[in-house]
Amino acid sequence: MSVEKINEILNQYPEAGRDKLIPVLQDVQGEEGYLSKESVRLIGRHLNLPTSKIYGVATFYNQFRFEPMGKFHIQVCRGTACHVKGSLPVLEALTKELELQPGRTTKDGLFSLEIVACIGACGLAPVIAVNGEFHARLESDQIPEIIESYRKKAV
Amino acid sequence: MENMKVTINNRVLEASHGETVLSVASRAGISIPTLCHMEGLPPTGACRMCVVEEIGSGNLIPSCSLPAYDGMDIKTHSPKALNARRTIVELLLANHPDDCLYCIRNGTCTLQDYSEELGVRQRRYNGERSTYDLDVSSPSLVRDPDKCILCGKCVRVCEEIQGVSAIDFVGRGSATHIGCAFEEGLNVSSCINCGQCIMVCPTGALAEKDETARVISALRDPDITVVAQHAPAISVTIAEDFGIKPGTDIVDRMNGAMRRMGFDYIFPTSFGADLTVIEEANELVQRVTSGGPFPMFTSCSPGWVKFMEQFYPELVDNVSSCKSPQQMLGAVVKRIWTRDKKLDPKKVFHVSIMPCTAKKFECDRPGMRDGTVRDVDVVLTTREFDRMIKMFGIDLEQVEGEPADNPYGERSSAGKIFGASGGVMEAAVRTAFHMITGDELPNLEVKDVRGFEGIKETEVKIGDLVVKAAVVSGLGNARKLIDSILSGEKSYHFIEVMTCPGGCIAGGGQPFTSDPKVIRSRMMALYSIDSAAPVRTAHSNASLMKLYEDHLEKPGSHKAHEMLHTSYAEREVLK
Ligand code: SF4
Ligand code: SF4
Ligand code: SF4
Ligand code: FES
Ligand code: FES
Numbered sequence: 227m228s229v230e231k232i233n234e235i236l237n238q239y240p241e242a243g244r245d246k247l248i249p250v251l252q253d254v255q256g257e258e259g260y261l262s263k264e265s266v267r268l269i270g271r272h273l274n275l276p277t278s279k280i281y282g283v284a285t286f287y288n289q290f291r292f293e294p295m296g297k298f299h300i301q302v303c304r305g306t307a308c309h310v311k312g313s314l315p316v317l318e319a320l321t322k323e324l325e326l327q328p329g330r331t332t333k334d335g336l337f338s339l340e341i342v343a344c345i346g347a348c349g350l351a352p353v354i355a356v357n358g359e360f361h362a363r364l365e366s367d368q369i370p371e372i373i374e375s376y377r378k379k380a381v
Numbered sequence: 382m383e384n385m386k387v388t389i390n391n392r393v394l395e396a397s398h399g400e401t402v403l404s405v406a407s408r409a410g411i412s413i414p415t416l417c418h419m420e421g422l423p424p425t426g427a428c429r430m431c432v433v434e435e436i437g438s439g440n441l442i443p444s445c446s447l448p449a450y451d452g453m454d455i456k457t458h459s460p461k462a463l464n465a466r467r468t469i470v471e472l473l474l475a476n477h478p479d480d481c482l483y484c485i486r487n488g489t490c491t492l493q494d495y496s497e498e499l500g501v502r503q504r505r506y507n508g509e510r511s512t513y514d515l516d517v518s519s520p521s522l523v524r525d526p527d528k529c530i531l532c533g534k535c536v537r538v539c540e541e542i543q544g545v546s547a548i549d550f551v552g553r554g555s556a557t558h559i560g561c562a563f564e565e566g567l568n569v570s571s572c573i574n575c576g577q578c579i580m581v582c583p584t585g586a587l588a589e590k591d592e593t594a595r596v597i598s599a600l601r602d603p604d605i606t607v608v609a610q611h612a613p614a615i616s617v618t619i620a621e622d623f624g625i626k627p628g629t630d631i632v633d634r635m636n637g638a639m640r641r642m643g644f645d646y647i648f649p650t651s652f653g654a655d656l657t658v659i660e661e662a663n664e665l666v667q668r669v670t671s672g673g674p675f676p677m678f679t680s681c682s683p684g685w686v687k688f689m690e691q692f693y694p695e696l697v698d699n700v701s702s703c704k705s706p707q708q709m710l711g712a713v714v715k716r717i718w719t720r721d722k723k724l725d726p727k728k729v730f731h732v733s734i735m736p737c738t739a740k741k742f743e744c745d746r747p748g749m750r751d752g753t754v755r756d757v758d759v760v761l762t763t764r765e766f767d768r769m770i771k772m773f774g775i776d777l778e779q780v781e782g783e784p785a786d787n788p789y790g791e792r793s794s795a796g797k798i799f800g801a802s803g804g805v806m807e808a809a810v811r812t813a814f815h816m817i818t819g820d821e822l823p824n825l826e827v828k829d830v831r832g833f834e835g836i837k838e839t840e841v842k843i844g845d846l847v848v849k850a851a852v853v854s855g856l857g858n859a860r861k862l863i864d865s866i867l868s869g870e871k872s873y874h875f876i877e878v879m880t881c882p883g884g885c886i887a888g889g890g891q892p893f894t895s896d897p898k899v900i901r902s903r904m905m906a907l908y909s910i911d912s913a914a915p916v917r918t919a920h921s922n923a924s925l926m927k928l929y930e931d932h933l934e935k936p937g938s939h940k941a942h943e944m945l946h947t948s949y950a951e952r953e954v955l956k
Contacts, residue, residue, distance in 0.1 A: 277956060
């Protein structure tokens with residue numbers, strides 16, 4: 227995202243201090259899809275906060291990410307119904323298959339992983355959504371196949 | 382207001398208003414363990430290690446944040462309090478590597494001490510252990526988050542004392558750890574390498590980068606001539622690691638020990654400090670005659686120099702162009718002395734023993750080498766050097782004292798007081814006065830700039846000139862002072878900045894202590910060396926004058942500039 231764009235957001239918070247950090251982060255991520263180093267730097271300068279502090283606060287919340295989303299963004303539901311139906315093994319299979327922690331993006335930029343609360347498809351639990359496409363009633367051993375199908379799509 | 386009476390462990394003690402139970406107890410010789418408490422900073426109550434039992438209510442209350450009140454009745458080591466503390470340690474150990482035998486803090490670790498003190502003899506809880514990568518990116522320190530107990534002291538020192546904020550708590554819950562923004566290494570963060578975080582860390586989660594192995598292999602190599610310099614603040618602190626009374630100056634015995642270890646030549650860094658005084662006083666006099674730029678800042682503290690390059694690049698021209706004493710002496714040894722001695726500079730290994738972790742960074746700055754030959758090859762902190770002495774089996778109490786080597790063995794005491802905050806200013810004023818007036822400063826002791834105050838000010842009359850000077854230590858204080866200058870509220874000619882609070886005597890490479898009395902005794906030792914010294918000004922150091930005569934012409938000469946001065950530039954970091 228361009229510096230101008232970030233400054234535009236920051237200008238909506240004139241003379242703001244630390245108390246405005248969360249809304250500013252939300253706005254920037256809303257525009258940018260993630261929080262880049264550059265934008266965190268600019269936010270820090272605007273709010274007079276060190277980047278370490280901003281990063282510390284931002285990592286306290288699940289909602290912020292620091293890498294652009296992958297070409298395929300995988301949301302894993304960890305809501306109650308999905309949990310009961312076994313979303314944890316699904317998540318573990320994903321982190322293993324992609325060698326990826328939630329909140330991160332693979333080095334090749336193909337996949338990113340996010341943990342979300344109930345996505346309103348409890349009847350299909352456990353469920354994941356890849357770029358909004360639902361995969362329902364998953365078993366962990368289906369994961370490699372699903373990932374492979376997206377890898378194929380990418381080429 | 383009248384003092385209050387409180388009962389602690391059945392003893393009736395006086396307490397002043399606002400005083401905490403921890404402080405009252407400590408004055409009475411009762412020591413209560415603490416993990417997050419920091420002298421002089423408001424309590425956070427994070428660790429609860431310091432809990433005491435309030436008799437009557439039976440409550441356990443953290444004593445570091447419990448104000449004394451009249452008539453209170455406290456037991457600091459009741460069974461209940463001890464149990465609570467033991468449980469805290471056991472819980473911390475549940476997520477801690479059992480690595481004491483391999484740990485750099487083995488023997489100096491607070492967690493280890495408390496575990497011992499509380500009689501922890503088994504692993505009662507077996508938690509899931511966090512594993513993080515070591516951060517070895519910094520030239521000065523190593524971070525090992527696996528050993529971190531999240532007391533938060535490093536974060537506070539970095540932010541509240543040093544005004545840097547390179548590190549903070551990252552993540553939450555069981556994933557919480559200390560890190561830099563974006564999990565970057567310290568080397569790309571705003572860390573200025575001061576090591577103050579190491580000094581407050583109760584565990585081995587933060588430590589100096591140990592480079593003793595490189596020195597030992599140089600000492601073993603028969604083809605290499607090993608030259609060492611030791612900073613002014615070393616001889617008055619090193620004794621502490623050997624059970625000798627704090628504040629004892631053992632410079633001669635230290636030289637003796639170094640010879641036994643195989644160092645071929647030993648020069649005190651104070652000689653380099655005298656040289657710095659001459660060059661810096663000369664620079665000040667030049668600026669006075671040519672009208673600035675003012676204020677002129679000292680440049681011998683590398684943490685401060687990096688801090689300025691990151692946070693106040695507009696001051697690049699205000700900072701003295703003088704290299705630090707370490708680097709001046711390094712350059713003189715490698716570029717002049719080796720030639721005089723007909724030694725190949727590539728076969729001379731220069732070890733610098735420093736109270737400072739940032740010196741490890743400084744010796745690698747641009748301009749600190751001649752072609753490919755580094756002026757200083759390795760910097761060891763006091764602690765690393767002490768470990769080496771022990772490894773070599775030397776009993777410091779028994780070693781015969783020996784003098785340093787010529788031609789750079791002579792120093793004035795001006796070059797010795799460099800080790801305390803205010804010392805550089807005092808030394809420079811003594812010589813600047815002489816440069817301008819031709820006379821000696823009537824009273825050599827500039828008392829206004831001595832002591833532990835964070836910001837000190839003085840005015841010195843030199844002829845018709847009134848030099849307005851300030852001395853700061855701790856970069857949080859430097860920030861305050863600089864901001865007041867930039868806003869136009871204050872103005873000075875000359876400012877000494879030391880990165881560490883109190884100066885090098887409290888540097889990030891010094892023996893561990895949390896006792897302010899110990900630090901004070903280190904400072905006192907330097908000033909008593911000064912008051913007893915026959916030569917108290919840099920310009921009366923005869924060997925130094927000879928160096929100018931033979932090699933450097935005069936202060937500020939072209940030759941001196943080439944070898945002894947440097948430059949600074951804005952530095953991009955993740956700040
Ligand atoms: S930090 Fe302390 S307790 Fe932990 S391994 Fe090192 S010495 Fe042992
Ligand atoms: S060395 Fe100094 S600047 Fe660096 S993290 Fe530690 S306290 Fe902060
Ligand atoms: S690194 Fe050391 S000082 Fe910092 S939080 Fe961990 S244990 Fe405390
Ligand atoms: S809990 Fe997963 S969709 Fe509702
Ligand atoms: S020392 Fe009192 S709560 Fe940590």
